[in-house]
Amino acid sequence: MKFCSECAQPVSLAIPPDDNRQRYVCSACGTIHYQNPKLVIGSIPVWEHDGQTRVLLCKRAIEPRYGYWTLPAGFMENEETTTDAARRETFEEAGAQIELHELFSLLNVPHVHQVHLFYRATLLDLEYAPGIESLEVQLFSEAEIPWSDIAFPTVAHTLKFFFEDLATARNGGSFSFHTKDVWKPLGSQE
């Protein structure tokens, strides 16, 4: 951020009165430009058939992580709810109609200023098809998940939590809500 979006004068970093952190402030018109984390929301679309559980993944047609696999997910928009966002992203990226269930995971990704939410979902039919941001859309059983080609750590964690809970549910347990903080950028050397 270089200029004030209200008056076009240059902004500078300063700690406003009664605040305790630096913000982009316009000394011409006084506007304080707060910057806050964004929500990325998606679903885990599940198809059960012949006793086998498979999950719908999308191969990304856009950067970042072009060509890697992800659960359908994207930035929440203004004037929608978190469940609206999960359904919309699933339709936009995978052409898939779903019945949405409980919130399943919340993952903090503080270094990129994001919070990711995933809802469990049931795929309503097999009429899915890649949207403009996907190269392919495909169902994967647990054994088939391309773990080394998953686009984002939050998706890998959510899939691991899901298949762990699925095993629990098959033994009479139930799905639960999972949360995790992801601190390191993917591919970082630490």
Place this chain on the structure above:
Amino acid sequence: MKFCSECAQPVSLAIPPDDNRQRYVCSACGTIHYQNPKLVIGSIPVWEHDGQTRVLLCKRAIEPRYGYWTLPAGFMENEETTTDAARRETFEEAGAQIELHELFSLLNVPHVHQVHLFYRATLLDLEYAPGIESLEVQLFSEAEIPWSDIAFPTVAHTLKFFFEDLATARNGGSFSFHTKDVWKPLGSQE
């Protein structure tokens, strides 16, 4: 938003290529200025003593809703996690140290582009004190909650869910996760 924060030229509303909604777009430098919902995060700080459960509320010293009571909560900041935000806001607004428990509620407020999250928490001591954004901080039992003077519907819903679950927990049940969409602005005539 009137001007581009990157190049100071006027922005206009337009649907970018491969998008399906209007964004503020700069025709001079090509920057698309996305606007997304913000997370408001807080806690339900609980003090148990002599068999009585009380919750810590703050009387707001700032607009909106000056003079009304709220759970400690505020906008999540970049580079923190959702639990960091809950602890920070509880300390800033109520001077209170807490042990944080599970995520308790998620409330969508689409007309103001917000998602509110509240965590259950245990107050660690009685050394609380109003921060700069609070006039008073006070413990309330269920019977004492000032229901008609609660600042925000998301706080009222969260408190109702909390005391319902507390009754359930006293009968051998447990706390669960709650979600609700709040569509109407407070005081709207519909």
